[in-house]
Amino acid sequence: MHEKKYRKLAVGGTFDRFHEGHLKLLSKAFQLSELVLIGVTSDEFAQDKGPIEPCSERMSNLVWELEKFTGNYIVSRLDDSCGPTIQEEDIEALVVSEETEPTAQMINDIRKKKGMKPLDIITIDMVLADDGKPISSTRIREGEIDVAGTVLKD
Numbered sequence: 719m720h721e722k723k724y725r726k727l728a729v730g731g732t733f734d735r736f737h738e739g740h741l742k743l744l745s746k747a748f749q750l751s752e753l754v755l756i757g758v759t760s761d762e763f764a765q766d767k768g769p770i771e772p773c774s775e776r777m778s779n780l781v782w783e784l785e786k787f788t789g790n791y792i793v794s795r796l797d798d799s800c801g802p803t804i805q806e807e808d809i810e811a812l813v814v815s816e817e818t819e820p821t822a823q824m825i826n827d828i829r830k831k832k833g834m835k836p837l838d839i840i841t842i843d844m845v846l847a848d849d850g851k852p853i854s855s856t857r858i859r860e861g862e863i864d865v866a867g868t869v870l871k872d
Contacts, residue, residue: 722752724838727811728803730757730796731818733780734770734855737865739815739845741783746842747813748789755809756780757796769859803837804828811838817852 729747733740747754758780761773770776777793784791794801803809803825814822819841826836844852847867857863861870 724751724810726753726809727751728755728809729813732759732764733776735858736779736783737853739853742845748787754791756793757801760795760797763797800825807834813840
């Protein structure tokens, strides 16, 4: 059996209107790690993002999507930008999108200050919609594109 690069890595997000970008992020995480910690932003933490699905619904949709993957995972609620990454020494890496890479750098700064080993940061490219712009939950909510990136209106 192929050995995974990491024993434990983390990935986090709002996971609102689950789309191809989310799928790419999770695919990379499962490809690299034996255990994937998946943080889903709480309703309180995500309140400035606009009209998003409730956390319980986003977590439920995510678990349904996770059936596509082979591997171990833990889904939990995120109440801040860092989640368990600044408490759990055994987390080895973080998979992020270009958009959230600055948060990963901040997490590593906090880990260093606490005397913890910095995380490997794996940054994936944004998945582009048919119009060449990134697929995002915001664009889906606004009816610009669908979850596959098909343009619905100009």
